[in-house]
Amino acid sequence: MWVPPADPTKLSEHIDFPKVETRPAVKANGSTPVKPTNKKPTIAEKLIEIGTDERFVELFHTWEGDAFADVYVDGHRETHPIRSAGYKAWLRREYYLRHKGSPNAEAMTQALEMLSAKALYDGDVYAVYLRMAHVDGAIYLDLCDKDWRAVEVTEDGWQVVDEPPVRFIRRKKMLPLPAPEQGGDIPTLGGLCDHLNLDPNSQEYKLLVGWLLGCLRGKGPFPVLGIGGEQGSAKSDLLYLLKRLVDPTKGGLRGPPKDDRDLFISALNGYILAFDNLSHISSDLADSMCRLATGAGFSTRALFTDDEEVVFDGQRPIAITAITDVATRSDLADRSMLVHLKSIPEDKRKLQEDVYRAFDKARPTILGALLNVVAHGLMRYPDVRPNTLPRMADFAKWMIACETAMWDAGMFIAAYEVSQKQASTNVLEADLVASTLLPWIKRTTPFEGTATELLGILEGQIDDQTRRRKDWPKNASALSGKLTRITPPMRKAGVTIDNQDRTKKQRNITITYQRPADDE
Numbered sequence: 293m294w295v296p297p298a299d300p301t302k303l304s305e306h307i308d309f310p311k312v313e314t315r316p317a318v319k320a321n322g323s324t325p326v327k328p329t330n331k332k333p334t335i336a337e338k339l340i341e342i343g344t345d346e347r348f349v350e351l352f353h354t355w356e357g358d359a360f361a362d363v364y365v366d367g368h369r370e371t372h373p374i375r376s377a378g379y380k381a382w383l384r385r386e387y388y389l390r391h392k393g394s395p396n397a398e399a400m401t402q403a404l405e406m407l408s409a410k411a412l413y414d415g416d417v418y419a420v421y422l423r424m425a426h427v428d429g430a431i432y433l434d435l436c437d438k439d440w441r442a443v444e445v446t447e448d449g450w451q452v453v454d455e456p457p458v459r460f461i462r463r464k465k466m467l468p469l470p471a472p473e474q475g476g477d478i479p480t481l482g483g484l485c486d487h488l489n490l491d492p493n494s495q496e497y498k499l500l501v502g503w504l505l506g507c508l509r510g511k512g513p514f515p516v517l518g519i520g521g522e523q524g525s526a527k528s529d530l531l532y533l534l535k536r537l538v539d540p541t542k543g544g545l546r547g548p549p550k551d552d553r554d555l556f557i558s559a560l561n562g563y564i565l566a567f568d569n570l571s572h573i574s575s576d577l578a579d580s581m582c583r584l585a586t587g588a589g590f591s592t593r594a595l596f597t598d599d600e601e602v603v604f605d606g607q608r609p610i611a612i613t614a615i616t617d618v619a620t621r622s623d624l625a626d627r628s629m630l631v632h633l634k635s636i637p638e639d640k641r642k643l644q645e646d647v648y649r650a651f652d653k654a655r656p657t658i659l660g661a662l663l664n665v666v667a668h669g670l671m672r673y674p675d676v677r678p679n680t681l682p683r684m685a686d687f688a689k690w691m692i693a694c695e696t697a698m699w700d701a702g703m704f705i706a707a708y709e710v711s712q713k714q715a716s717t718n719v720l721e722a723d724l725v726a727s728t729l730l731p732w733i734k735r736t737t738p739f740e741g742t743a744t745e746l747l748g749i750l751e752g753q754i755d756d757q758t759r760r761r762k763d764w765p766k767n768a769s770a771l772s773g774k775l776t777r778i779t780p781p782m783r784k785a786g787v788t789i790d791n792q793d794r795t796k797k798q799r800n801i802t803i804t805y806q807r808p809a810d811d812e
Contacts, residue, residue: 335387335395339403342386344410351411352418359411360420362459368440371420371459374408378462418459423466423539423563425458426510431666433508433538434460436468443472443663447671450663463561467540469659470652476661479698484658487651488530489636496631498699498707500534502691503611503629507538507564508666512607513586515684516624519613521633527613528568529644530633533651534611537659539564545613552580559584559608570614578621584608585627586684620722622781625715626683629708669694682712716781724763725774726782728753729803733787737805743768743775746801775801784808 333341343349343361350362351374359374363382372379380400387395395403425432431445435452442456452471476482481501485492488500503517519527532544545568549555555577558565565584573581587607612619619628672693681688688705695704720726728750733739739746747768751759758764765771772791779789790802 335393335399336402336406338391339383339387339395339399340406342390343383343403343407348386350415351407352415353412354420355417357412358420359408359415360418360459360461361407361411369455370440371461373461374411375404377464380404420459420461422461422463424508424510425456425460427458429670431508431510431670432456432458432460433469433510433663434462435471436462436466437471438468441471445663445666445670447667449667450660465542465561467542469538469540470656472660472663473656474660474664476657476659476664478661478664480661481665481698482654482657482661484661487533487647487654487658489526489640495707495710496633498704499629499631499711500530501698502695502704502708503609504534504537504662505665505669505691505694506687507609508662509669509690512609513627513684513686514607514609515687516581516585516619516628517609517611518619518628518630519611519633520615520630522615522635524635525633526636527633529647531566531568531611531613533648535564535566536651537655537662549577552576555580555584559606563608565608565610567610567612570612571616573612573619573621573624575621578619578624581610582623582627585610619715620719622716622719622777625719626712626780628715629711630715630718631711665694665697668697672696682709713784716784719778719781720785723774723778724758724761725750725765725771726778729778730782730785730787733803733805737803739803740800742799743772743801746803747771772799772801 344351348364351359352362353359361372361374361379363370363372363379365382370378370382372382383400383403384394387393419427421432421434423434423436425434429446433443433445434456435441435443439454440460441452441454442458442460443450444453444456450472480492484501485497488497490497490500500517503515506512506514517531519531521527528545535541535544539562541562545566546558548567548570549558555565584607619625619630669690670693673690676689676693678689678692682705688708691704691708692701695701720730732750732753739749747765750771754764765774775789775791779791782789786806786808788802788804788806791799
């Protein structure tokens with residue numbers, strides 16, 4: 293028989309009660325005390341500690357939701373996408389300096405995931421730029437040198453700054469620019485025309501300088517530069533030199549873009565898109581070029597294997613070279629400046645290496661002279677009030693503000709209008725409907741009737757072989773679409789097309805012709 297102990301408090305000494313786990317004690321402030329541990333931080337934790345050290349790093353993100361980091365290296369600031377090779381290299385460098393080792397791939401991946409999250413959810417929001425930025429009335433040009441310096445241009449002039457107030461990112465193929473120098477003659481832009489082998493009073497020279505100043509403005513819309521000419525006119529060399537003044541890259545010019553995705557990748561990795569020896573521009577590619585030049589937005593799939601869409605919401609200067617005029621789509625032609633080069637005589641040809649060497653030696657003073665013109669444009673731009681503006685009105689206003697630093701007022705716009713007229717002529721000559729309609733309406737004006745009636749009349753102006761071509765409209769609906777597309781260039785040729793009159797039963801088209809004043 294069991295007898296309880298005399299002292300009930302000793303009951304536990306005689307009975308084996310089951311152990312019950314209790315919750316940890318809670319401090320007065322509500323926090324749970326942390327048990328001391330001797331566990332060493334992992335490699336990923338060490339990387340995260342480095343990547344969040346506010347003495348050297350600031351994590352942030354853009355409005356588009358991309359994660360970035362500002363890092364301070366050797367006295368200057370660098371900006372890198374967190375998942376980029378540049379940021380990974382900085383992390384490895386800091387890890388080695390602090391721990392004398394190299395992080396493995398798994399630890400790097402874990403750290404980058406955490407740092408990206410902190411940039412997105414804890415970081416501030418900033419904009420990032422590629423090569424050029426136009427912010428708060430000032431323009432910044434990234435020199436892409438090892439010290440991450442930039443040129444700051446205001447209405448008072450320009451200067452090289454060690455830490456610009458804007459954040460620039462860099463791509464692998466971008467090359468440094470030489471620091472600009474004062475002393476280049478502004479009217480001749482430090483002798484630029486001599487290096488381009490052009491008459492400084494020629495229309496071609498004015499258009500090329502205008503395109504350069506548009507690039508240096510740092511924001512669009514940008515006119516698409518089309519450089520044409522026969523073999524031996526040094527089209528490719530000229531475009532290469534122009535690009536080296538603002539946005540030099542490894543490899544120089546690109547081949548023709550294969551499709552929209554190829555164009556999109558070019559826009560992500562460079563400021564100036566320079567394409568050499570184009571023989572044809574498809575309708576889709578022409579539309580994409582227009583959107584890039586004017587900033588209407590551009591999108592493509594992230595990968596061919598998924599449905600995710602990547603959007604590029606920005607603007608890029610575009611330049612192309614071709615033996616024949618390839619900007620034959622009306623919308624692209626309206627946004628283009630066309631320069632036609634003459635063949636260089638044999639007795640005036642030079643070795644390419646000599647031309648490039650002399651140009652590179654003159655680049656600092658040429659760039660300095662161009663930046664002086666940009667400052668002049670910033671000063672005059674707010675007061676420019678033109679009565680009329682051509683297509684690409686923002687660019688035209690910018691050039692009106694800039695041109696008086698080099699030429700008499702109105703000289704650039706005159707050259708630009710001639711180029712626009714030539715572009716419209718090229719469109720009309722390349723379009724089968726326009727080239728058939730124009731001579732007929734000049735003899736017959738006016739016309740009023742249905743698209744079906746007009747199609748029957750126009751088919752009477754061509755032969756059977758032309759009628760079977762793919763670009764000839766096969767029905768009234770297709771003709772109406774063609775007329776809508778060619779209406780702007782036809783208007784410049786004196787032809788007015790009204791394709792909107794509609795009755796309950798049919799749509800009437802009215803076409804009239806009046807000889808343009810500048811053709812009289």
